[in-house]
Amino acid sequence: QVQLVESGGGLVQPGGSLRLSCTSSGSIFMINAMGWYRQAPGKERELVVTINSGGGTNYADSVKGRFTISRNDAKNAVYLQMNSLKPEDTAVYYCNAAAVSSGGYFSDNYWGQGTQVTVSS
Numbered sequence: 001q002v003q004l005v006e007s008g009g010g011l012v013q014p015g016g017s018l019r020l021s022c023t024s025s026g027s028i029f030m031i032n033a034m035g036w037y038r039q040a041p042g043k044e045r046e047l048v049v050t051i052n053s054g055g056g057t058n059y060a061d062s063v064k065g066r067f068t069i070s071r072n073d074a075k076n077a078v079y080l081q082m083n084s085l086k087p088e089d090t091a092v093y094y095c096n097a098a099a100v101s102s103g104g105y106f107s108d109n110y111w112g113q114g115t116q117v118t119v120s121s
Helices: none
Strands: 002-007 010-012 018-026 028-039 046-052 057-059 067-072 077-082 091-101 108-111 115-119
Touching: 002 091, 002 108, 018 028, 018 091, 018 115, 028 067, 028 077, 046 067, 046 077, 057 067, 077 091
Parallel strands: 010 115
Antiparallel strands: 002 018, 018 077, 028 046, 028 091, 046 057, 067 077, 091 108, 091 115
């Protein structure tokens, strides 16, 4: 079993910055990839960015050049630095991990509970 907890959300003005954190815990053998997704009211959940075990990244076009993902394997954590925030970035942001639990052989998908990001004047 793997648990994910997000933090760092809040209210910021347009053009501002936030840094989100996601820490993983539990019986973890290997984390193959981690990422961030977001869901606005009335909208479906969408990809923000993912990062694989080799450091390769995949950003949504809407956040390229503004958001940066990073990971710390020693801490089993992933971060999202968000700059030049826009009102359309307002959403609940969810951490995701593709991980193999201790004693397991197949990767499973895990989600955090989400953290609210609101961009408004």
